[in-house]
Amino acid sequence: MTPKSPDITSRGMSPAIQPHGWMIVCDDQAARIVGHSANLSGLFPATEKGFSGLLLRDLLGSETSHALRNGLSRTATAPRAALLPRLPIAGLAGLYDFAVHAAGDLTVIEIESAAEADPFALDRVRALFSRLASVHGLDRLAVLAARLVQAILQWDCATVLRLGSDGAQVLAQQRRLDWPDAAANAILCTGFSQDARANLRAARLRFVADVAAAPVKLIGTKAPDLDRTLLRAATADEISRAGKTGFAALLSLPLIVDDALWGVLLAHDGAARRLTMDERAVLDLFGDFLSLSIQAALAREAADEFRRRHAL
Structure with a gap:
């Protein structure tokens, strides 16, 4: 049986990501949004009613949401996320890099602004x-x-x-x-x-x-496991070591x-x-x-x- 993701409030913790990217948390089918990083409104400022409960395709567009679900199906039991570089987001200029993986009964989607492709x-x-x-x-x-x-x-x-x-x-x-x-x-x-x-x-x-960058908290009722995410914020140990070594x-x-x-x-x-x-x-x-x-x-x-x- 797939383990349930714990409730954020019951764990007494605030999962967070690094501020150079964004995160969306969906149900296990990558269909409906159940959580997100607090900075997501900076990427989608026109979304006035909030993000929780929205269909992923209505936010990102059918092309990209379909690509994410395909990536999820390829890596549902794999030890790493599927990488999907340089995809469009409906209504936004430019391209974005995505990573997607399953985390218990949740789907974690990471988003970053895309760099130019490296042909080599x-x-x-x-x-x-x-x-x-x-x-x-x-x-x-x-x-x-x-x-x-x-x-x-x-x-x-x-x-x-x-x-x-x-x-x-x-x-x-x-x-x-x-x-x-x-x-x-x-x-x-x-x-x-x-x-x-x-x-x-x-x-x-x-x-x-x-x-040293200020972490961005996740908003939602469930805390996804961020161990396999690239955007996971610095840990207390990493911050301590950085302070001691520069x-x-x-x-x-x-x-x-x-x-x-x-x-x-x-x-x-x-x-x-x-x-x-x-x-x-x-x-x-x-x-x-x-x-x-x-x-x-x-x-x-x-x-x-x-x-x-x-x-x-």
């Missing part, structure tokens, strides 16, 4: 896969991954961490010369509690554009080996940043391929060790 996104993915496939050994993989992500994003720092039972271990790091001192940097690479690890495992790609933007890619959280690739920058839908898709695939490459490297190491121990 597929070539970038192929090049990244080719670079990773060209190296062998865990150490070399970690160093290359940190360099590639720092080069893609042009952020201040990219770090590959191994999350073991005894804590976090830095495997590789690529950073600018003016990145914060060693004490501040160490804060970013330690203190991953079980809750933090569970959040990493659930979120897949995690991105916060500006930790970063503004963060990104994390969990590294999944044998269906368990093995490590994480982190990126931080001292200024607020934007992540386009194309960049998100490229990095998401990069994280998957890096995880598979790490799993293959560990298997080779285990096989080599077995051969050494049983050599005649």
Whole structure:
């Protein structure tokens, strides 16, 4: 049975998103709106009667609402949202990027203003896969991954961490010369509690554009699970770490080996940043391929060790 989404007031909490996007919460069929982010009226100022109870097609238009329902049907049981870039909204100028996924008996729809399409996104993915496939050994993989992500994003720092039972271990790091001192940097690479690890495992790609930006609350009677959303507002832990180290933007890619959280690739920058839908898709695939490459490297190491121990 599909679990029911809890009532906001009964949980005593206020789910919120980052202010650079908008969110719509619908029923499980993505047909009728049951909640939304408080800033949605800025996108649809002409809607005088409010949004709750409206049909999604009446707000977004038939073309886009149909595309969202198709995306939902493809990912109803998948561990990530369906990405639908550069779709129109009826009555509004420009194009918008959408992400949609099921959350219990609710449908969560994320909306951001669309950036121009990257015609070389597929070539970038192929090049990244080719670079990773060209190296062998865990150490070399970690160093290359940190360099590639720092080069893609042009952020201040990219770090590959191994999350073991005894804590976090830095495997590789690529950073600018003016990145914060060693004490501040160490804060970013330690203190991953079980809750933090569970959040990493659930979120897949995690991105916060500006930790200091004021969050936008959700309006409605039910609180959707936001773990799989890109727009989820910064957590208390992320805000605390930012205050201690001085970063503004963060990104994390969990590294999944044998269906368990093995490590994480982190990126931080001292200024607020934007992540386009194309960049998100490229990095998401990069994280998957890096995880598979790490799993293959560990298997080779285990096989080599077995051969050494049983050599005649």
